[in-house]
Each structure stands twice: as structure tokens, then as C-alpha cells.
Amino acid sequence: METGLKHRSVLVTGASGGIGAATVRLLNAEGAHVIAAGRNQERLSALSKETGCETRVFDLTSEDDVRSALSDLNPYGVVNCGGWGGEIATPMDANIEVFDKVIDINARGTLLVTKYASQRMVESGKGGAIVNVSSQASLVGLAGHVSYASSKGAVDAMTRVSALELGKYNIRVNAVNPTVVMTPMSEWYWGRDDIGKPLIDAMPLHKWATEEDCAGPIVFLLSDAASMITGVCLPIDGGFTAV
Numbered sequence: 001m002e003t004g005l006k007h008r009s010v011l012v013t014g015a016s017g018g019i020g021a022a023t024v025r026l027l028n029a030e031g032a033h034v035i036a037a038g039r040n041q042e043r044l045s046a047l048s049k050e051t052g053c054e055t056r057v058f059d060l061t062s063e064d065d066v067r068s069a070l071s072d073l074n075p076y077g078v079v080n081c082g083g084w085g086g087e088i089a090t091p092m093d094a095n096i097e098v099f100d101k102v103i104d105i106n107a108r109g110t111l112l113v114t115k116y117a118s119q120r121m122v123e124s125g126k127g128g129a130i131v132n133v134s135s136q137a138s139l140v141g142l143a144g145h146v147s148y149a150s151s152k153g154a155v156d157a158m159t160r161v162s163a164l165e166l167g168k169y170n171i172r173v174n175a176v177n178p179t180v181v182m183t184p185m186s187e188w189y190w191g192r193d194d195i196g197k198p199l200i201d202a203m204p205l206h207k208w209a210t211e212e213d214c215a216g217p218i219v220f221l222l223s224d225a226a227s228m229i230t231g232v233c234l235p236i237d238g239g240f241t242a243v
């Protein structure tokens, strides 16, 4: 498959985390020029040493930070992967400060990066592709996920609206909706047998996703092989939301 990503510049947020770093590695293997973003400079530097990627440190909750970090970039592609899991709580006992924070990072942060990156992409006139990392939690009701699911539901909605608005500039916008990946974000909860086993039992493929299982579809959606695909939310869920 020809990805067309060689020498193209791709910004990946959340690159200091599990799924983001796997995406950086795969993009690097495809010959893309990667700008890896996050807050943890140490982890980004290690990834840079390994892959040669450029790095940017910024906080997704600060519009000033995002604007200035993106001011000298001219990306062809963007992966909005930075995110936070929030808490496990019912609607009756949800902590509203946690709700605000998870919306701030996951939904508002995705919109901020999309806003400042797409301005540059439109100016360049070369088209491009954005992939938002959402979650299966936005597609079905998962107990305890009221705040996180709300933030990812917003990401799915902004994916569709952005696809509509940016299509005329040949910029495609899609989302991926992974099931559980055993990164630190999810391990403490889904790693519990009483919590994780019912999900694994119900899922047709009966296994957790890996970081690499997510990176492949993300890179596919960025690539020329997906040139007619925009506005979709693609589950990477072993069939969990299909049954």
C-alpha cells in the first residue's frame, strides 16, 4: 500500500503516551517528518532520539500555548491523540471539576489543535488529513464513563463538522474509536478481572487492543490510501460495538 506520507510533515499530540508514540514510530517508518507533542519533555526526547522526530512541548488546555507551538508549523497531517481518562463515576456522583477537565483536555484541546493547524493547512493549499483519537466509549454506554464518554462524543461530533467544513480544501477529517489499550490511562481499571473480563468475553475478538493496533488505522486514515474517506468514526474495538 502506498501511503504517500514520505517527507510529509505530521503533528502527533499525546506522543509522550502509548498510542501516540506507536503512531510516531509507524509514521517514521513510512518516512514522514513527525512533530511529536506532549508535556513530558523527557519522554519526547527519548522518542526523538529513537526516531529522529521533532518535538514540541505544550499544554492542550492553553490556547496561548497551542497557538504559539503551532505558529511555525506547516503540517500536512495532524493526529489529535493527547487525552485524559478522567474518573470512573456514575452520573449521580460525577465530580464536575473532573468533567470540566476531561472536556478541557479531550474536546477543547482537540478543537484548539484543529483550529490552529487547519488554518495553516488551508493557507498552504496542499490539502491534508486530520485523525482524532476518540474511543469506543463514545459509541456505546460504558458504565462509569459519563464524563470521558461525553468528551469523546464531542470529538466525534467535531470530526464530522470539521470534515464538512474542510472538505473543500481537500482536508479530510476522521476519528478512530479504540477499545481498551493497556496503557497507564486504562490499566488501573480495565486490568481488574471483575471489570475487564465481561468486556473481553463480549467482544468477538476476545483481546485487548495494542498501541500498534491503533497506530495502523491512524496512519491509514492519514494516508493517500484513504483519499476518499472523511467524516468517519472508525471503531478499533475487536467488534465490541458491532454486537
Ligand SMILES: NC(=O)c1ccc[n+]([C@@H]2O[C@H](COP(=O)([O-])OP(=O)(O)OC[C@H]3O[C@@H](n4cnc5c(N)ncnc54)[C@H](OP(=O)(O)O)[C@@H]3O)[C@@H](O)[C@H]2O)c1
Binding pocket: 013, 014, 015, 016, 017, 018, 019, 020, 037, 038, 039, 040, 041, 058, 059, 060, 061, 080, 081, 082, 083, 084, 085, 105, 133, 134, 135, 136, 177, 178, 179, 180, 181, 182, 183, 184, 185, 186
Ligand atoms: N488507553 C486506552 O484504553 C484508550 C482507549 C481508547 C482511546 N484512548 C485515547 O487514546 C489517546 C491516547 O491515550 P493513551 O492510551 O496513549 O494514554 P497515555 O499513555 O496516558 O497518553 C496520554 C497522552 O496525552 C497527553 N496529555 C494528557 N493531558 C495533556 C495536556 N493537558 N496537554 C498536553 N498533552 C496531554 C499526555 O502527555 P504527557 O504525558 O506528556 O503529559 C500523553 O502523551 C487518548 O486520547 C485516549 O483518550 C485510549
